[in-house]
Amino acid sequence: MEKYNPEEIEIKWQKKWEESELFKVKYNREKKKFYILEMFPYTSAQIHMGHVRNYTIGDVVARYKVMNKYNILHPIGYDAFGLPAENAAIKQNIHPKEWTYKNIDTIRRQLKRLGISYCWEREVITCDPEYYKWNQYFFIQFFKRGLVYKKKSPANWCPSCQTVLANEQVIDGKCWRCGEIVENKNLEQWFIKITEYAERLLDFSGIKNWPERVITMQKNWIGKSEGCEIYFYIPEIDEILSVFTTRADTLLGVTYLVLSPYHPLVEKITKVSSNSKEIEKFIERIKKASLTVQDILKIEKEGVDTKIFAVHPITQEKIPIWIGNYVLMEYGTGAVMAVPAHDQRDFEFAEKYNLPIKIVIKNPEWKEIPEKLEKAYENHGIMVNSEIFNGLDSEKGKEEVRKYLEKINKGKKSVYYRLKDWCISRQRYWGTPIPIIYCPKCGIVPEDEKNLPVKLPDEVKITGKGESPLKYVAEFLKCKCPVCGSNAERETDTMDTFVDSSWYFLRYASTWMENKPFDKDEVNYWLPVDQYIGGIEHAILHLLYSRFFVKVLKDMGFVNFEEPFENLLCQGMVIKDGAKMSKSKGNVVDPEDMIKKYGVDTLRLFILFAAPPEVDLEWSEKGIEGCWRFLNRVWRLHSEIKNYSEQNQEHDEKLKFMINKVVKGITEDIEKEFQFNTCIAKMMEFINFLNKELNEKKVSKYIVIECWKKFIKILYPFTPHICEEMWESLNEKNFLFNEDWPSYEELEIVEEKINIGVQINGKIRGNIEIPPDFDAEKIYNLLLNNEKFKKIIEGKKIIKKIYIPNRLINIVIEI
RNA sequence: GCCGGGAUGGCGGAAAGGAAGACGCAACGGACUUAAAAUCCGUUGGGAGCUUGCUCCCGUGAGGGUUCGAAUCCCUCUCCCGGCACCA
Numbered sequence: 001m002e003k004y005n006p007e008e009i010e011i012k013w014q015k016k017w018e019e020s021e022l023f024k025v026k027y028n029r030e031k032k033k034f035y036i037l038e039m040f041p042y043t044s045a046q047i048h049m050g051h052v053r054n055y056t057i058g059d060v061v062a063r064y065k066v067m068n069k070y071n072i073l074h075p076i077g078y079d080a081f082g083l084p085a086e087n088a089a090i091k092q093n094i095h096p097k098e099w100t101y102k103n104i105d106t107i108r109r110q111l112k113r114l115g116i117s118y119c120w121e122r123e124v125i126t127c128d129p130e131y132y133k134w135n136q137y138f139f140i141q142f143f144k145r146g147l148v149y150k151k152k153s154p155a156n157w158c159p160s161c162q163t164v165l166a167n168e169q170v171i172d173g174k175c176w177r178c179g180e181i182v183e184n185k186n187l188e189q190w191f192i193k194i195t196e197y198a199e200r201l202l203d204f205s206g207i208k209n210w211p212e213r214v215i216t217m218q219k220n221w222i223g224k225s226e227g228c229e230i231y232f233y234i235p236e237i238d239e240i241l242s243v244f245t246t247r248a249d250t251l252l253g254v255t256y257l258v259l260s261p262y263h264p265l266v267e268k269i270t271k272v273s274s275n276s277k278e279i280e281k282f283i284e285r286i287k288k289a290s291l292t293v294q295d296i297l298k299i300e301k302e303g304v305d306t307k308i309f310a311v312h313p314i315t316q317e318k319i320p321i322w323i324g325n326y327v328l329m330e331y332g333t334g335a336v337m338a339v340p341a342h343d344q345r346d347f348e349f350a351e352k353y354n355l356p357i358k359i360v361i362k363n364p365e366w367k368e369i370p371e372k373l374e375k376a377y378e379n380h381g382i383m384v385n386s387e388i389f390n391g392l393d394s395e396k397g398k399e400e401v402r403k404y405l406e407k408i409n410k411g412k413k414s415v416y417y418r419l420k421d422w423c424i425s426r427q428r429y430w431g432t433p434i435p436i437i438y439c440p441k442c443g444i445v446p447e448d449e450k451n452l453p454v455k456l457p458d459e460v461k462i463t464g465k466g467e468s469p470l471k472y473v474a475e476f477l478k479c480k481c482p483v484c485g486s487n488a489e490r491e492t493d494t495m496d497t498f499v500d501s502s503w504y505f506l507r508y509a510s511t512w513m514e515n516k517p518f519d520k521d522e523v524n525y526w527l528p529v530d531q532y533i534g535g536i537e538h539a540i541l542h543l544l545y546s547r548f549f550v551k552v553l554k555d556m557g558f559v560n561f562e563e564p565f566e567n568l569l570c571q572g573m574v575i576k577d578g579a580k581m582s583k584s585k586g587n588v589v590d591p592e593d594m595i596k597k598y599g600v601d602t603l604r605l606f607i608l609f610a611a612p613p614e615v616d617l618e619w620s621e622k623g624i625e626g627c628w629r630f631l632n633r634v635w636r637l638h639s640e641i642k643n644y645s646e647q648n649q650e651h652d653e654k655l656k657f658m659i660n661k662v663v664k665g666i667t668e669d670i671e672k673e674f675q676f677n678t679c680i681a682k683m684m685e686f687i688n689f690l691n692k693e694l695n696e697k698k699v700s701k702y703i704v705i706e707c708w709k710k711f712i713k714i715l716y717p718f719t720p721h722i723c724e725e726m727w728e729s730l731n732e733k734n735f736l737f738n739e740d741w742p743s744y745e746e747l748e749i750v751e752e753k754i755n756i757g758v759q760i761n762g763k764i765r766g767n768i769e770i771p772p773d774f775d776a777e778k779i780y781n782l783l784l785n786n787e788k789f790k791k792i793i794e795g796k797k798i799i800k801k802i803y804i805p806n807r808l809i810n811i812v813i814e815i
Numbered sequence: 816g817c818c819g820g821g822a823u824g825g826c827g828g829a830a831a832g833g834a835a836g837a838c839g840c841a842a843c844g845g846a847c848u849u850a851a852a853a854u855c856c857g858u859u860g861g862g863a864g865c866u867u868g869c870u871c872c873c874g875u876g877a878g879g880g881u882u883c884g885a886a887u888c889c890c891u892c893u894c895c896c897g898g899c900a901c902c903a
Contacts, residue, residue, distance in 0.1 A: 219818080223899075225903085244903065331903075345901055539898085622826095681838035759834080800883060802883060810883055
C-alpha cells in the first residue's frame with residue numbers, strides 16, 4: 001500500500017483545479033445564488049492561523065453549497081492601503097507599493113497552498129488606482145449629497161502613528177493599531193455624516209443571522225438616548241439655555257445647572273458675572289488639563305459658580321448656574337440640569353459645593369421621605385414635591401412633564417446619539433487621495449469626475465512626521481481648478497482605509513467594470529452577501545461603516561438592498577497557552593510549518609475539529625496529530641476497501657443505515673450552525689464502525705463501495721485534496737466539486753431489537769432490549785419478566801407509564 | 816453602573832426537556848516487535864460495596880422552582896469573558 005503523502009496529493013490537485021478553472025464563477029441565473037465571503041486580508045507579510053481558520057471555514061461552506069447546487073460567488077482580495085506599508089518603507093527603505101505587492105504575492109501563494117476555492121479572476125486590490133478611483137468617485141457623490149464636510153475640531157491624534165484616528169479606532173483611549181495613548185489635537189479634518197444614518201443603523205431588521213453580541217456592540221456604539229430638551233431662561237443675558245435630560249420626571253428636583261467650559265454661552269455669562277475672574281481662571285485650567293482621552297476618565301469633578309441664575313420653567317425659581325469639568329460639550333446640548341437627589345454625580349458635586357438637595361422621587365421602600373440622603377436615589381418611584389405631578393409614577397411622569405413643557409413651549413422631545421461623524425482624513429501617504437481642490441477663487445471644489453483617479457505619485461519622501469508627505473510633492477500638489485481653471489492646490493490628506501473596505505464586497509460582483517464601480521445588475525444579483533465570515537474585532541469598525549455605505553448607496557440608487565451582509569459568522573481566535581498568538585509572546589505557530597509537517601488537509605481538519613467556529617480555539621500539537629492519524633486511517637481504509645472482495649451481506653443493511661445517519665447528521669449540523677466539529681466527530685464514528693465491519697467481513701463489497709463513495713463526498717468540503725485522490729482511484733472522472741451532495745432517506749431502522757433506558761420515577765435503573773414496534777404497555781410487560789425491574793415495580797401502584805420512542809421508558813410508581 | 820455572552824471529566828469539547836460526558840487528546844493495560852516508533856485491541860467522571868462484573872450513591876458554577884423526567888425552561892446568587900460608560 002502506498003503511504004499517504006499529502007504534499008504530493010495536494011499539489012497535484014491544486015494544479016488540476018487551477019488548470020481546469022474549476023472555481024471560476026459561472027454565469028448561471030437558473031440556479032439559486034450564494035455569495036460566500038471572508039473578510040479580505042490586510043497585506044502584512046504573511047498569513048497566520050487566524051486567517052487559516054477564517055478561510056477554511058469559508059471554503060467548507062463554499063464547497064458544501066456548490067455541491068448543493070448553488071451558483072457560488074467566492075472571491076478574495078487584499079486590503080492593501082495603510083500605515084504598516086509606510087512604516088516598512090521607513091524601516092526597510094522599500095517603497096510602500098513594492099512592499100505591498102510583494103506581500104500580496106506571498107499571501108496569494110499561501111492561499112492557493114491552502115486550497116481555498118476562490119475565483120482568482122475577481123481579485124480586488126485596494127491600492128490599485130482602478131479600485132481607489134471609485135473611493136474618490138463615491139467621496140464626490142457623498143460630497144454632492146451633503147454627506148461630507150470639513151471642520152476644525154479636536155481630533156484623536158496618535159503620536160506613534162502620526163495621524164488622526166476616527167472615534168471607532170480609539171479603544172480605551174488608545175490607538176487600535178499600535179496601542180499608544182491618544183492625544184487631542186485641533187486639526188482641519190474631513191468627516192462623513194454617518195450620524196445622519198444613526199436611526200437606520202439601529203434597525204437590524206434587514207439582517208437574518210448575526211451574533212447577538214455584534215448587534216449589541218453596534219447598538220452600544222450608536223448609543224441612542226431618548227429624552228427631553230428643557231429650556232431655562234437666563235434674564236441677565238436674555239438668553240435661553242437648553243439642557244438635555246432623560247429624566248424629565250426629576251425636573252422639580254433641579255437645584256442648579258451646569259455648563260461645559262466649552263459651552264457657547266459661557267463667554268456671555270462670564271462678562272456679566274461678578275465672579276468672572278474665578279471663572280476665567282477655572283476655564284483656563286480645565287482647557288489646559290485635558291490632554292489625553294484617558295485622563296478625562298480619571299478627573300475629579302470640579303466646578304465654579306457663575307453667580308448668574310436661570311429661571312425654572314415650572315416653579316419660576318432662581319436656579320444657580322455653574323460651570324463644571326464633567327459636562328461634555330460633545331454630548332447633548334453641553335449643559336445639564338443637576339438633580340443631586342437622583343443622580344450620583346450631581347449628588348457628589350452638590351455635597352462638595354454645598355448646593356441644596358431636593359428629593360422629588362420617593363423610593364417605594366421608604367416609609368417616609370428621609371431628611372438626608374446617603375447617596376442619590378436613581379431608580380424610579382412616586383413623584384413628590386413636584387406640584388401638579390405629585391403622586392404620579394415617575395416612569396409615567398417623564399411623559400407627563402414632557403407633554404406639559406411642550407404645551408407651555410418650555411421643552412420638547414429629543415433624541416441624542418453617542419455616535420459621532422466619521423473622520424476619514426489621514427495625514428499619510430499610503431491611502432486614497434481625497435479628491436478635493438482648494439481654489440483661490442472658487443474655494444473648496446471636488447475634482448472633476450472625468451479626471452479620476454487622482455493618482456498617488458510614486459516619487460515621495462516618507463518621513464513618518466506629522467504632515468502628509470503629499471504636501472511636498474509639487475507635481476501632486478499643484479493643479480488647475482476644475483471650475484475656473486486657475487492655479488490651485490490639492491488636498492493632501494488621504495482617506496481612512498476603512499473607506500476601501502466599506503464597499504470592496506460590491507466590487508467583486510463585477511471586477512471587470514472600467515467606467516463604473518460595479519455593474520448594477522450583477523451587484524443586485526449577487527448581493528447581499530449570504531454568508532460573511534470574519535473576526536469579531538471588526539464588529540463596530542468595518543461592519544458599521546459597510547452598513548452605512550450600503551445604505552447611502554441605496555439612497556443614491558446604486559444598489560437595491562439595504563444591508564450588505566445577511567448572515568455573519570464571527571470566528572473565534574486561535575490561541576496558544578491561553579493567549580492570542582503574537583510575536584511578542586513567542587507563541588506563534590506558522591501555518592506553513594504545519595503544512596510541511598502534515599499537509600493542508602490535516603491542518604484544515606484540526607482547525608475545524610478542535611472547537612465550534614465561533615469559540616476561541618486552543619492550538620494543540622497533540623490535537624493536530626490526532627487529525628493526522630485520522631486521515632491516515634481513512635487512507636488505509638481506502639486501499640483496504642479497494643482490495644476487499646467479501647460477498648457476505650449480513651450487515652449490509654446496517655452499514656447503509658449508518659452512512660445514511662452520518663449524511664443526515666452532517667447535513668443538519670452544517671445547515672444549523674456550521675457545527676463542523678460535530679460533523680467531523682460523526683465521520684470519525686463512521687470510520688471506527690466501518691473498520692470493525694470490514695474486519696468482521698460481514699458486509700459485501702458492492703455495498704461497501706457504495707457507502708464509501710458517499711463518505712468521500714461528505715468528507716470532501718473539509719479535506720478536499722485527499723478526497724479527490726481517493727475519488728479518482730475509484731475510477732471516477734468528475735471533480736468532486738461538480739458532484740452532488742449525497743441525499744439521505746429518512747432513516748429506516750433495520751435492527752430487530754433496540755435498547756432503551758428504563759427509568760423508575762425518572763431515575764435511570766438500567767436498560768432493556770425491545771422490538772422496535774413495542775408500545776408502553778408491551779414494554780411494561782417485558783419489564784415484569786425481568787428479575788431486576790420486577791423487584792422494584794412489583795406490588796407498587798403504577799401511576800403512569802411514559803415511553804419516549806427509541807430512547808427510554810419511565811415507570812412512575814407510588815412510593 | 817448598563818447591555819450581551821458564558822461556566823459540563825485531567826484537557827478540547829458532545830448532548831430535540833428523555834440513558835450526561837459523543838468524538839478527539841492525555842493516561843493506563845494488552846497485541847505486534849530483539850527493541851523502539853508506527854499501527855491495532857481494550858479500560859478510563861468521582862466514590863462505596865461485594866460474589867470482579869455487577870449493585871448502589873454522588874455528579875453539568877451555587878441555591879431554589881416547574882416537570883414523570885432539567886446541562887437544557889423559570890427565579891435568586893457567585894465567578895469569568897466581551898462591549899459601552901462623568902452620555903446627563
